[in-house]
Amino acid sequence: MSSKILIILLSVILLSCNGQKQYPEQSQVDSNKVEKVQKHEKSADTIRLSNDIDSVEVYCSFFAKYTAFTLSLSKTHFNGDFVYGDKEKFVINSLDKRNRFVNYINQFYIEKEKIIFSKKKTGYITSNHYPEIIVKLFKKGDVVLEQENRIGSETHKVEYNPKFIEFYEFLEELVSE
Numbered sequence: 682m683s684s685k686i687l688i689i690l691l692s693v694i695l696l697s698c699n700g701q702k703q704y705p706e707q708s709q710v711d712s713n714k715v716e717k718v719q720k721h722e723k724s725a726d727t728i729r730l731s732n733d734i735d736s737v738e739v740y741c742s743f744f745a746k747y748t749a750f751t752l753s754l755s756k757t758h759f760n761g762d763f764v765y766g767d768k769e770k771f772v773i774n775s776l777d778k779r780n781r782f783v784n785y786i787n788q789f790y791i792e793k794e795k796i797i798f799s800k801k802k803t804g805y806i807t808s809n810h811y812p813e814i815i816v817k818l819f820k821k822g823d824v825v826l827e828q829e830n831r832i833g834s835e836t837h838k839v840e841y842n843p844k845f846i847e848f849y850e851f852l853e854e855l856v857s858e
Contacts, residue, residue, distance in 0.1 A: 728780040730754075731791040733820055739786075740764075740815040741852050750856050754782060761856065773855060782855075785848040790816050796830055799840040806835050812849065 730737065736755035742764075743749070749764035752773075759779045760772045773779060788794050811833035818826040832849055833839065 727776065728783045728787075730783055730818075731787045734791060734818050734825070735821060736819045737786050737790075738817045738819070739852070740813075740817075741856075742813045743853060748856060752782070752852070752855070754779070754786075763856075771856075778855065781851060785844075785851065786816065786818075789842075789845060789848065790818060790826060790828060794842065794844070796842055796845045797839055798842060800834070800837045803836060803838050808835060809833060811835075814849065814852065 736753070739752040739754075741748075741750055741752070750761050751764065752761045753759070758772070759774075759782070760770060762770045773782075789796055811831045813829065813831050815827070815829045817824050830845075832841070832846075
């Protein structure tokens with residue numbers, strides 16, 4: 682009887698040792714994760730301007746916030762400069778924000794998605810300093826487009842593309858950080 686118990690115990694021990702999965706050490710797993718994340722970050726694509734546009738300048742004037750600034754984007758930089766006051770130039774290093782900016786420029790100023798959905802005369806005049814966005818697109822150093830958009834109207838009720846309002850809010854966000 683004792684030999685049967687001994688055989689059963691040995692069988693259980695052998696099966697339990699062979700059935701265990703081998704896990705790498707935690708530090709090896711962590712280093713593999715870090716390496717994969719770094720490879721992913723390096724491979725993140727930079728979105729380019731459409732139609733061989735080299736660079737963009739965007740002038741924004743938000744009078745309600747007493748802010749006016751210019752954003753400049755090319756293949757080598759994405760930065761801004763405040764027009765008034767003693768604020769310094771600023772550089773935008775976020776690839777996500779750069780790509781988002783390029784998407785909006787491509788969408789509204791190169792691919793020409795509608796900015797204004799409807800415009801109806803109100804019959805009265807509302808005087809105000811409406812925010813203004815002026816976009817200049819450059820190709821080989823020459824201005825190929827200069828377009829002004831005002832957010833609001835003194836004589837019309839305007840329905841804007843919600844994505845364009847997102848762009849406007851994004852511009853505000855860029856300079857308020």
